[in-house]
Amino acid sequence: MREILFLSFPGAQLLDVTGPFQVFATANDLARLGGRAAPYRLRHAAGAGGAVETTSGMQLLAEPAAVLREARPHTLVVAGGDGVNAAGRDADFLDLLKTGARRAERVASVCSGALLLAAAGLLEGRRATTHWCRTAEFRRRFPAVRLEPDQIWVQDGPVWTSAGITAGIDLALALVEADEGQALARAVARQLVVFLRRPGGQSQFSPLVPEPVTAPEGGFLQLRIQATADPAADLTVPALAERAGMSLRAFSRAFLAEVGETPARWVEGMRLDAARRALEAGAASIKSVAVRSGFGDDERMRRAFLRRLGVTPEAYRSRFGNGHENRGMAAGGTRL
Amino acid sequence: MREILFLSFPGAQLLDVTGPFQVFATANDLARLGGRAAPYRLRHAAGAGGAVETTSGMQLLAEPAAVLREARPHTLVVAGGDGVNAAGRDADFLDLLKTGARRAERVASVCSGALLLAAAGLLEGRRATTHWCRTAEFRRRFPAVRLEPDQIWVQDGPVWTSAGITAGIDLALALVEADEGQALARAVARQLVVFLRRPGGQSQFSPLVPEPVTAPEGGFLQLRIQATADPAADLTVPALAERAGMSLRAFSRAFLAEVGETPARWVEGMRLDAARRALEAGAASIKSVAVRSGFGDDERMRRAFLRRLGVTPEAYRSRFGNGHENRGMAAGGTRL
Incomplete structure (x- = not known):
């Protein structure tokens, strides 16, 4: 059984966590219905534990993030959201992330969670993606990462990153496919009523001008x-x-x-x-x-x-x- | 400001709640970024309140469902999930649902939440949809509802129903479009990296044979x-x-x-x-x-x-x- 440990923080994006979480949970349900053992054990860790507020206002229950010092997850999944900027300046958080990632077989990020992987030094020289509205910021802060902003998700060795928000569902489907095969991944997609493979990259979903508000307002x-x-x-x-x-x-x-x-x-x-x-x-x-x-x-x-x-x-x-x-x-x- | 009250219950489907919840929350964020007031106030009520377990194992915080006796929501959104069968047999739950629905301008269901609206008598003679794997059960139990199982969502007057799980996101985008116009709905879809309009009905996402396990195993x-x-x-x-x-x-x-x-x-x-x-x-x-x-x-x-x-x-x-x-x-x- 693979342990999938979700790491979030105050100000995480609700669907960054719950979208992929549900994909793995449904994979468990369908495997059990087929008479097999559940392939995943799911955990959610954030902050001091207890109720953690997401940017939507919805609160999720979590274990303390400090469990990363002892956990040996198969996969560590890091959420994104407005809170990534604070989390990325928090030395303790980055240290926990590095510690957890070192022991995991596989590390994944959803949306702006890629900024946290990069801040922890886990993306140096690797290919990665993130939410389209964070592209300019990402490139400026992490020039050593080969950002591919028009992918829904990108795998580079044991590091998987995904694009904005609901792209985390696509990423989780790809992980289920890698672990358990195409048949189960397709069954999960159908159960959740999502496309298994989306046509088009994320620029197809990105905004019209004017520029996103998060872009720097510089001299040009x-x-x-x-x-x-x-x-x-x-x-x-x-x-x-x-x-x-x-x-x-x-x-x-x-x-x-x-x-x-x-x-x-x-x-x-x-x-x-x-x-x-x-x-x-x-x-x-x-x-x-x-x-x-x-x-x-x-x-x-x-x-x-x-x-x-x-x-x-x-x-x-x-x-x-x-x-x-x-x-x-x-x-x-x-x-x- | 429209109050959107989500009603769930132990055993609700995680994404049935969090998908549409995030759509409204992002509409608030983008409206504020554009210098306008947030159009929605979001609430989540379930059971006795506090931590409510979803079928995925993730726990969401909620107000007590009894707030429906006093609340005057603009829109009441009812989740689906494995717990609907228990909730639908619970006379108190159905009574709360009826009471809340009577005072709301608009009632919506996600996924198998349509079974709860039907059990509360809110879908008599109306057009509706639900998760593809609940179609046979729905038809058998509620022959007076005009079920349209191949729609992603259906509006019939003040009652909006949606298909399986992630179709709740599509439904919420349609509600934002109805309330606040196409520009904001499109901006939300792009922010969340979802299609604004999905091609194809939900049968495109439904499973191959054998029949879903929830179907009755009768004489044929x-x-x-x-x-x-x-x-x-x-x-x-x-x-x-x-x-x-x-x-x-x-x-x-x-x-x-x-x-x-x-x-x-x-x-x-x-x-x-x-x-x-x-x-x-x-x-x-x-x-x-x-x-x-x-x-x-x-x-x-x-x-x-x-x-x-x-x-x-x-x-x-x-x-x-x-x-x-x-x-x-x-x-x-x-x-x-």
């Missing part, structure tokens, strides 16, 4: 707001450097340091967001979207969509556009 | 096992009635009473499951799958797939077949 904020307001303008790196009154090299370096992406990649992402917003609003002509969003021609836009979102503009429009079919059913009716 | 179990073992046999209603040694009419009536579906619909579903299993296993030829699963020709199979799953056999194979692209990325590596 004004430039970015201007560019966002006029995506079809000349936004080549030389043109941007000139607007910033800096040399090409100094601008590129400073922009990367502040924003976490090269100017060219940021511009492409911003144009992609503009195009997505137009497609979501029901724009009829792909061609005109390409022009207005600054891609210029629709083939270039199409290549950017495929490369960064894994779908064509047409497919994106049919999934997220206003004309989509509503699979839930709404009907009028009277009060109770 | 042997017949169903035989039919499942040989889906390409003659399984017309006259042929089945003859094998059961009954008149056509008596057989049809008894089968429906026991299984919750007509013989013809059950046979079609069983054949669909056989075809899905073959497609999942990587069957190359759609034509041979159609023959082996008893559809006979691929056009008939295609129509059944589209009607009941909303996808073609080809699309099903590309989504669930073994040849699918793995969007997570796995790589070898050394231990920590």
Whole structure:
């Protein structure tokens, strides 16, 4: 029996813990229904133990985090959430995490929990992912980690990281598949009514401009707001450097340091967001979207969509556009 | 500010509560980030209050369920889970539920929570949905409810019901959209990294044969096992009635009473499951799958797939077949 130990903290994200926890619990239920022993033992540790408040306000019961000094979990799963910043500055917490991770066969993080693995030095030189809204912060703080922000989950040896929040469910399904085979993982997915494999990376779910509020508001904020307001303008790196009154090299370096992406990649992402917003609003002509969003021609836009979102503009429009079919059913009716 | 009161009970399904709870909490967070007041006040009530055990083993803190006698929630959300059978036999629980529902503007259920709404008489003559594995039980116990088991969620006037487990997230997103508009609902979906609208109904996620263990094991179990073992046999209603040694009419009536579906619909579903299993296993030829699963020709199979799953056999194979692209990325590596 594999022991899966969840580590959270005050201000953890509720679903970062409960999503994967339920996946393993359902794997146990289904294995038992099939006449087999439950493959997992589940534990949850946080803070001093007892009731731990998540960012949603819901309180979960937990063992004290100090159990990591004695536990020998097969898998240590670290949650994310607004509380990661405080937890990552807490030397005791990081020490517990390192101690627990050293004895575990496998370490996993959900969402911004990857920042805690990185702060504990567990991701040096490894491939990893995290919530899309933490990408810039992650790159700035942990340049030695090979961040792959458009994956739902990433395995690098014994370290598994997952993207934002519900991606923890996908990660746990992948762990169940690795441990117990595809048949059980599929049965769990069906029981929970989730996709077993999601189409598309997490950028497909990420926000339109403006930038997430957690992004740093540095010296290029004004430039970015201007560019966002006029995506079809000349936004080549030389043109941007000139607007910033800096040399090409100094601008590129400073922009990367502040924003976490090269100017060219940021511009492409911003144009992609503009195009997505137009497609979501029901724009009829792909061609005109390409022009207005600054891609210029629709083939270039199409290549950017495929490369960064894994779908064509047409497919994106049919999934997220206003004309989509509503699979839930709404009907009028009277009060109770 | 709308008060959303979650009602659960010992043996509730963890994600039935925490999935929708987090949706409303994230709507609050994003509204505040946008400079607006939080639109929701969230509460969780269960049993005598304090720590309430969910089927996963995780314990959630709750107010006593008796607060329903005084609360005036805007929305009452009832969870599902293995504990619904006990809760549904508890006259006090049902009375609290009725009392709370009478004063709420809107009542919602997640998963098998629909059985509780039905037991409280809140679904009479209404359209509703529930977890796929509870369909037969639901139909047998509550014939006056218009069950639509292949929806992710269903609204009928002030009563909203949702399908299995994670479908509660979809339901909560629909409620946020109804209350606060599409922009906020989309922002919540992106923050949580979930699809805003799922393609396909819940039958797409439901299991292959054998039947779920919760189904009654009645007099036709042997017949169903035989039919499942040989889906390409003659399984017309006259042929089945003859094998059961009954008149056509008596057989049809008894089968429906026991299984919750007509013989013809059950046979079609069983054949669909056989075809899905073959497609999942990587069957190359759609034509041979159609023959082996008893559809006979691929056009008939295609129509059944589209009607009941909303996808073609080809699309099903590309989504669930073994040849699918793995969007997570796995790589070898050394231990920590």
